[in-house]
Amino acid sequence: DGGITQSPKYLFRKEGQNVTLSCEQNLNHDAMYWYRQDPGQGLRLIYYSQIVNDFQKGDIAEGYSVSREKKESFPLTVTSAQKNPTAFYLCASSIDDRNEAFFGQGTRLTVV
Amino acid sequence: GESVGLHLPTLSVQEGDNSIINCAYSNSASDYFIWYKQESGKGPQFIIDIRSNMDKRQGQRVTVLLNKTVKHLSLQIAATQPGDSAVYFCAENIRSNDYKLSFGAGTTVTVRA
Numbered sequence: 001d002g003g004i005t006q007s008p009k010y011l012f013r014k015e016g017q018n019v020t021l022s023c024e025q026n027l028n029h030d031a032m033y034w035y036r037q038d039p040g041q042g043l044r045l046i047y048y049s050q051i052v053n054d055f056q057k058g059d060i061a062e063g064y065s066v067s068r069e070k071k072e073s074f075p076l077t078v079t080s081a082q083k084n085p086t087a088f089y090l091c092a093s094s095i096d097d098r099n100e101a102f103f104g105q106g107t108r109l110t111v112v
Numbered sequence: 113g114e115s116v117g118l119h120l121p122t123l124s125v126q127e128g129d130n131s132i133i134n135c136a137y138s139n140s141a142s143d144y145f146i147w148y149k150q151e152s153g154k155g156p157q158f159i160i161d162i163r164s165n166m167d168k169r170q171g172q173r174v175t176v177l178l179n180k181t182v183k184h185l186s187l188q189i190a191a192t193q194p195g196d197s198a199v200y201f202c203a204e205n206i207r208s209n210d211y212k213l214s215f216g217a218g219t220t221v222t223v224r225a
Contacts, residue, residue: 042201042215090155100146101213103155
């Protein structure tokens, strides 16, 4: 089945630790995105990538980092510099930036 | 501003009735709009989209209307079913050199049996 897979579904992190969220897609999409969702709110763009080996900051990139070494993969690292990392993280992909984005099932990150 | 907003945060609908979810946007440069449905604990699902060269688009039980004059977007769901209970987001893509898909805060739809 074609799709976009995020792992893990739930993640717990101690304060001061970096953590990496995985996002893989087998849809052959060029564009990939990371969003953050807080309770009762919409989605805010963290980073996006329109092509392999290239990515741009979104609206709330501080405290996060990404890489795009392969077309299929767009991992997100939440660093210790992110002051309020507890949230629901959503990865998405699209054929290009002019068409709809398809979302994964999300990773819920909790800092303990 | 460039944000997308929804008129009402919650909507309660009787099963079998039609639902109308509204969305206002402020950026005249927006040229592509998408409606998503998000169930609890899951990622958003694509419902329907519309480009700015259209006023109306229909899917299965859903219709999206775009009024560019007043910068308003609506999603109509016919014969609402219990499975339609979810949070609905509108998103806009602003025509520019950089990709920007902006989301509103969402409308929570609850279907009453």
